[in-house]
Amino acid sequence: MKDTEVIAEELVFRPLPHVVIEANVNPQEFATAQSAAAADYLAYWEDAAHELEWFRKWDQVLDASQAPAYRWFPGAQCNIVHNALDRHIATANKNKLALIWEGEAGDSKKFTYYELYREVNRLANAMRSLGIGKGDRVVLYLPLIPQTMIAMLACAKIGAIHCTVFAGFSAKILRRRITELRAKLVITADGFYRNGHLISLKTIVDEALMGDCDCVETVVVVNRANLDVDMSEARDMCYDALVRQEHSEAATEIVSADDPLFILHTSGTTGEPKGVIHGHAGYMVCLHRSLDWIFDIKPTDIFWCTGDAAWITGHSYVVYGPLIAGTTTVMYEGHPLYPQADRMWDIVARYGITILYTVPTVIRMLMRYGTQYPRMHDLSTLRLLGSVGESLSRDVWLWFYKNIGHSQCPLLDTWWQTETGTCMITPFPVSVLKPGAVHRPMPGVSIALTDSQGKSLPAGEAGHLVITRPWPSMLLGLYGKEELYQHTYWPLGIDMYWAGDIARRDEDGLVWIHGRSDDIMNIAGHRIANQEVENAFLTHKAVAEVAVIGVADKIKGEVAKAFVILQPDFAVLDDRNEVIRMLKNHVRKELGPVAVVRSIEFVNTLPKTRSGKIARRVLKASETGTDIDISLITED
Ligand code: WT7
Numbered sequence: 001m002k003d004t005e006v007i008a009e010e011l012v013f014r015p016l017p018h019v020v021i022e023a024n025v026n027p028q029e030f031a032t033a034q035s036a037a038a039a040d041y042l043a044y045w046e047d048a049a050h051e052l053e054w055f056r057k058w059d060q061v062l063d064a065s066q067a068p069a070y071r072w073f074p075g076a077q078c079n080i081v082h083n084a085l086d087r088h089i090a091t092a093n094k095n096k097l098a099l100i101w102e103g104e105a106g107d108s109k110k111f112t113y114y115e116l117y118r119e120v121n122r123l124a125n126a127m128r129s130l131g132i133g134k135g136d137r138v139v140l141y142l143p144l145i146p147q148t149m150i151a152m153l154a155c156a157k158i159g160a161i162h163c164t165v166f167a168g169f170s171a172k173i174l175r176r177r178i179t180e181l182r183a184k185l186v187i188t189a190d191g192f193y194r195n196g197h198l199i200s201l202k203t204i205v206d207e208a209l210m211g212d213c214d215c216v217e218t219v220v221v222v223n224r225a226n227l228d229v230d231m232s233e234a235r236d237m238c239y240d241a242l243v244r245q246e247h248s249e250a251a252t253e254i255v256s257a258d259d260p261l262f263i264l265h266t267s268g269t270t271g272e273p274k275g276v277i278h279g280h281a282g283y284m285v286c287l288h289r290s291l292d293w294i295f296d297i298k299p300t301d302i303f304w305c306t307g308d309a310a311w312i313t314g315h316s317y318v319v320y321g322p323l324i325a326g327t328t329t330v331m332y333e334g335h336p337l338y339p340q341a342d343r344m345w346d347i348v349a350r351y352g353i354t355i356l357y358t359v360p361t362v363i364r365m366l367m368r369y370g371t372q373y374p375r376m377h378d379l380s381t382l383r384l385l386g387s388v389g390e391s392l393s394r395d396v397w398l399w400f401y402k403n404i405g406h407s408q409c410p411l412l413d414t415w416w417q418t419e420t421g422t423c424m425i426t427p428f429p430v431s432v433l434k435p436g437a438v439h440r441p442m443p444g445v446s447i448a449l450t451d452s453q454g455k456s457l458p459a460g461e462a463g464h465l466v467i468t469r470p471w472p473s474m475l476l477g478l479y480g481k482e483e484l485y486q487h488t489y490w491p492l493g494i495d496m497y498w499a500g501d502i503a504r505r506d507e508d509g510l511v512w513i514h515g516r517s518d519d520i521m522n523i524a525g526h527r528i529a530n531q532e533v534e535n536a537f538l539t540h541k542a543v544a545e546v547a548v549i550g551v552a553d554k555i556k557g558e559v560a561k562a563f564v565i566l567q568p569d570f571a572v573l574d575d576r577n578e579v580i581r582m583l584k585n586h587v588r589k590e591l592g593p594v595a596v597v598r599s600i601e602f603v604n605t606l607p608k609t610r611s612g613k614i615a616r617r618v619l620k621a622s623e624t625g626t627d628i629d630i631s632l633i634t635e636d
Pocket of ligand 1: 389
């Protein structure tokens with residue numbers, strides 16, 4: 001049998017026989033699951049829930065009476081940490097590696113499930129003695145170190161809500177999150193290593209807490225980099241000193257199914273970030289399914305998701321998912337190119353990684369360095385590859401598939417969002433793969449492609465991607481913003497979750513993602529609203545008006561370009577390069593290095609819509625030389 005053929009002018013890859021034989025879900029089982037889920041999706045998810053341990057089972061699978069505030073498994077009592085950690089201690093997993101962590105400098109730490117359990121319990125006890133308990137928000141401003149995972153699990157264990165802020169965000173953003181959430185506790189580190197540099201973090205926390213930030217009672221500082229940091233006697237505590245005396249057993253808080261587990265902010269079109277809330281029960285049910293069925297976890301796997309723990313990818317596929325599945329998860333602190341472009345392949349070979357889940361921006365970056373780097377290492381342990389965050393173009397897909405997977409590993413391009421919690425549209429290892437397509441919805445997930453009014457479109461036509469049935473790992477809401485939740489995600493009614501993406505289905509029914517329909521950029525896989533960057537520009541006194549658009553970038557996928565009308569005093573300055581430097585620094589200071597502004601153009605006017613809003617799409621169309629598809633525009 002040929003494993004590659006061209007059908008209807010599309011390149012497809014059929015699953016290899018050994019993959020089909022060994023898969024947790026073979027093609028027949030997949031078909032059965034899909035038709036069972038289509039016939040009764042509640043029974044399907046209930047079956048999935050029965051595979052986990054509960055303190056008390058649910059009264060009902062789904063309560064839709066307050067829709068779109070859907071509540072899954074009402075009446076149930078559980079704790080995700082019981083399934084991710086506690087229950088493994090009574091099984092053969094007890095002495096299995098839960099976490100392999102590697103620092104950028106090559107230092108490493110390994111934790112068995114039992115060791116991780118003890119560390120989590122120590123911190124959980126320490127947090128309880130600091131007065132932190134159920135429902136309290138704890139802000140984590142941490143790099144990719146073991147304590148990040150420990151802190152997340154310790155929060156969950158005591159029923160507190162963890163709120164991670166990515167270490168690439170500025171003091172201003174950190175402060176905004178802390179005050180919005182009224183966090184009593186912040187956990188951070190002195191610093192960390194990235195691309196050969198020592199980056200200090202505690203100083204950013206100090207800056208964020210300056211002045212009248214009255215909610216934070218304690219800042220716990222992990223010693224990662226032996227930096228000499230200022231410690232405020234009344235407020236700051238050293239992590240090691242805090243946990244040293246603590247007992248290594250701690251009771252796991254019994255929480256209700258929809259008690260919040262974490263809040264994670266994501267960019268909204270208005271430029272005002274939204275705190276997406278996820279809970280314990282539904283989230284763990286979908287994660288369990290996705291590790292078992294999509295990532296096909298076996299007892300011998302070593303699972304490496306390269307996402308940062310501070311984003312949803314890391315929450316779901318570095319921390320909770322792999323631990324629920326009882327597999328070994330890998331965390332790497334540093335830069336993929338440090339000290340040279342084979343670092344990732346070196347890690348794969350040394351630990352015998354079997355499943356690698358990464359993002360297109362990293363693949364594109366590594367691709368630029370050529371195949372000599374992967375060829376330096378034995379990558380034969382790999383058996384499954386995955387990607388998330390942006391579309392994989394065909395050339396990038398093929399490069400990854402051939403040079404990293406040696407045409408032996410299914411490559412799963414998974415579509416999902418912070419709000420969906422877990423993978424929604426994805427191939428399975430046994431699927432016939434088409435490079436560039438994200439395949440089909442998971443069993444139990446239903447989607448439609450519609451026009452702006454919600455009318456379904458025929459195959460081949462691009463439209464809005466909506467999810468037509470609730471799913472267990474859906475967001476529970478937006479922190480403090482109930483109305484916004486309804487407007488943002490359910491504008492067409494309670495049975496159409498609005499994803500904000502444009503997509504189409506091809507003649508085989510496979511889904512292709514075209515990009516966002518709203519004004520949100522995807523910079524190296526990070527969602528950043530155009531307006532958020534514009535707001536940052538506007539806080540500089542030189543800027544009178546500004547419009548920001550996303551422009552294509554070979555590595556990052558997209559970067560920001562700004563069109564600026566200067567204030568008269570600044571418009572007369574001769575040294576435009578100096579103004580550009582100043583503005584770029586300013587935006588970096590406001591938002592942090594994640595918001596990459598590649599270029600700034602000075603203009604005298606900006607195109608406006610009839611209602612006076614800046615017409616970014618007109619700028620974008622003239623920048624890219626394309627026509628705009630008016631039918632898909634929802635603003636105005
Ligand atoms: C947005 C969600 C889910 C973790 C990472 C991002 C885009 C996501 C794909 C994919 C094309 C994708 C969408 C989506 N996206 N996966 N496989 N192909 N685009 O989470 O920050 O919440 O962003 O990322 O536009 O809406 P996020």
